[in-house]
Amino acid sequence: MVTKKLSEGVKSEGNGSNDNVFASCSFSSLGLDSNLCEQLRERLGFEVPTQVQAQAIPVILSGRHALVNAATGTGKTAAYLAPIVHHLQGYENRIQRSDGTFALVLVPTRELCLQVYEILQKLLHRFHWIVPGYIMGGENRSKEKARLRKGISILIATPGRLLDHLKNTTSFLHSNLRWIIFDEADRILELGFGKDIEEILDLLGSRKTLHDDQENTVPRNSKIQRQNLLLSATLNEKVNHLAKISLENPVMVGLDVKKIEQISTPVSNDHSESDEDNEDQYSSKMPTVGDYKVPIQLIQRYMKVPCGTRLPVLLSILKHLFEREPSQKVVVFFSTCDAVDFHYSLLSEFQFSSHSQAEGTRQKFLGCKIFRLHGNMVQEDRRTSFQTFKTEKSALLLTSDVSARGLDIPKVRCIIQYDSPGEATEYVHRVGRTARLGEKGESLLFLQPVEIDYLQELETHGVSLTECPVLKVLDSFPLYGQKNYIKKSVFLDSHPWVLCLQKALEAFIMSKPEVDKLAKKAFCSWVRAYAAHRGELKRIFMIKKLHLGHVAKSFALKQQPSLVGQSFQKQEKKRKRFEKKTGFSKKRKVASVRERRP
Numbered sequence: 001m002v003t004k005k006l007s008e009g010v011k012s013e014g015n016g017s018n019d020n021v022f023a024s025c026s027f028s029s030l031g032l033d034s035n036l037c038e039q040l041r042e043r044l045g046f047e048v049p050t051q052v053q054a055q056a057i058p059v060i061l062s063g064r065h066a067l068v069n070a071a072t073g074t075g076k077t078a079a080y081l082a083p084i085v086h087h088l089q090g091y092e093n094r095i096q097r098s099d100g101t102f103a104l105v106l107v108p109t110r111e112l113c114l115q116v117y118e119i120l121q122k123l124l125h126r127f128h129w130i131v132p133g134y135i136m137g138g139e140n141r142s143k144e145k146a147r148l149r150k151g152i153s154i155l156i157a158t159p160g161r162l163l164d165h166l167k168n169t170t171s172f173l174h175s176n177l178r179w180i181i182f183d184e185a186d187r188i189l190e191l192g193f194g195k196d197i198e199e200i201l202d203l204l205g206s207r208k209t210l211h212d213d214q215e216n217t218v219p220r221n222s223k224i225q226r227q228n229l230l231l232s233a234t235l236n237e238k239v240n241h242l243a244k245i246s247l248e249n250p251v252m253v254g255l256d257v258k259k260i261e262q263i264s265t266p267v268s269n270d271h272s273e274s275d276e277d278n279e280d281q282y283s284s285k286m287p288t289v290g291d292y293k294v295p296i297q298l299i300q301r302y303m304k305v306p307c308g309t310r311l312p313v314l315l316s317i318l319k320h321l322f323e324r325e326p327s328q329k330v331v332v333f334f335s336t337c338d339a340v341d342f343h344y345s346l347l348s349e350f351q352f353s354s355h356s357q358a359e360g361t362r363q364k365f366l367g368c369k370i371f372r373l374h375g376n377m378v379q380e381d382r383r384t385s386f387q388t389f390k391t392e393k394s395a396l397l398l399t400s401d402v403s404a405r406g407l408d409i410p411k412v413r414c415i416i417q418y419d420s421p422g423e424a425t426e427y428v429h430r431v432g433r434t435a436r437l438g439e440k441g442e443s444l445l446f447l448q449p450v451e452i453d454y455l456q457e458l459e460t461h462g463v464s465l466t467e468c469p470v471l472k473v474l475d476s477f478p479l480y481g482q483k484n485y486i487k488k489s490v491f492l493d494s495h496p497w498v499l500c501l502q503k504a505l506e507a508f509i510m511s512k513p514e515v516d517k518l519a520k521k522a523f524c525s526w527v528r529a530y531a532a533h534r535g536e537l538k539r540i541f542m543i544k545k546l547h548l549g550h551v552a553k554s555f556a557l558k559q560q561p562s563l564v565g566q567s568f569q570k571q572e573k574k575r576k577r578f579e580k581k582t583g584f585s586k587k588r589k590v591a592s593v594r595e596r597r598p
């Protein structure tokens, strides 16, 4: 029986192995201060370094610029924070708040900002004179200004808010800046922050310009040696430009031996070269598209699910997972914030009985606690959702790509990608929220039969998935009180359990006008997001091949698609008018369909 096999899968195949994760050396042997090593042990519970820490820490301690590539959940955060703290605590004259900012960590999302800040706080416990701080979208600007005026030694920031303060907070002192770190470098660029980053580097005098047009830039304090670091589990050609303008003669950490040899020739710093020459030199030396590093113990599966049955199948899988193991955490990724809101309301309220539809016998379909997290939520709700989900033992998180990067949530056992991520990089980061640091984990990707070529796209990045036999999972649910009511169901769309559940879902939506409204809104933004896939991926995610009636069904909507379609078209026209007026860039436009405030 597959239900059993699935659960066995995690136990037998998913043997978390620590052999590949930890290095056989100590933190002190890497050159870190002994007090700091004790902090790592006492406050964070880190006894020995991970492989990437063992490789990166000595390089970063040496002062070289670096590009660090290692699988998700392998400890990249401490790999860059520890060397910075080591240097700062060792300054002969203790640094003071009035010295301003020495290190700047740029991250793509607010949650990651808070997460890095929390780790830093722990690391600095014994070094009270080094002040950690963060600035990010959604927070009170005046309070941030006040904190910056007092002085923050190590500052974690999201790009937009940082740029805002660099331009408008005159008391923000950064003349002592020594480190700039781009955590999840590729994501920062993908979100359309490329121009902001260039401006930030200019304002900080850290941009490696070839034609030294220093207008509007702060002259770099010549006494301070700058060190910039780029990190991600998926460094690809998108990072080349950022590396080109921000790294000087970088060391590559975590790339395979061949690539390191290829790259080891120092990259020239000769400012007499032309921009183009330098770009060519970089492109031949920087990593290009290749295999992404996915935790080896992660079990990756996909499910072939026709569009019209997606919703009952999702609910069934979730029920199955929580019945299989009541104490666990599961994360489901959706393509839009509206889809998160709709599914959150639905799953929080939907009651069901497979015996009879009499009110009294119905109970909540899912018994677990449910949370949501996306970029359009108000900051306070975002923070509460994230922090509470983190501490829960058993819970479900419905989320957008805002949670895909860097978030370290303990005991997440399964990642479901209900909407395909599109970019293979995002696939890798989404699944990377489980199977962290050698732990067990599994992932499930929903694909419609017409999207099945996406598996080949993932294959080109070295990511292989096996099929999850969804029918057998569905067969295990009792209907009308009988367990083995069906033996030969071949098609998902005619499976009695699926039909019964779909009918109940549609009736539920009809009885709840507010959820019905959310469903229609989610339908519209889902179609928009589907249409916004990058050019090359459009051959896989073809909007023309979508049956809008089936899409509507996947939001439990009974209405004819034309009805919903009309309101969608109205919204589309409105959106286009708005974009024409405001002149949104194409890059931002695509991101905006999915998330407005990462």
Ligand SMILES: Nc1ncnc2c1ncn2[C@@H]1O[C@H](COP(=O)(O)OP(=O)(O)OP(=O)(O)O)[C@@H](O)[C@H]1O
Pocket (backbone or CB within 6 Å): 044, 045, 046, 047, 048, 049, 050, 053, 070, 071, 072, 073, 074, 075, 076, 077, 078, 232, 233, 405, 406, 407, 408, 432, 436, 437
């Ligand atoms: N040396 C260590 N010993 C034990 N645990 C560690 C060690 N280093 C890191 N960890 C833990 O491993 C987990 C993953 O670390 P971290 O979030 O830094 O990974 P990452 O490589 O940045 O992941 P991602 O690519 O997803 O951002 C965290 O829970 C962290 O506390």
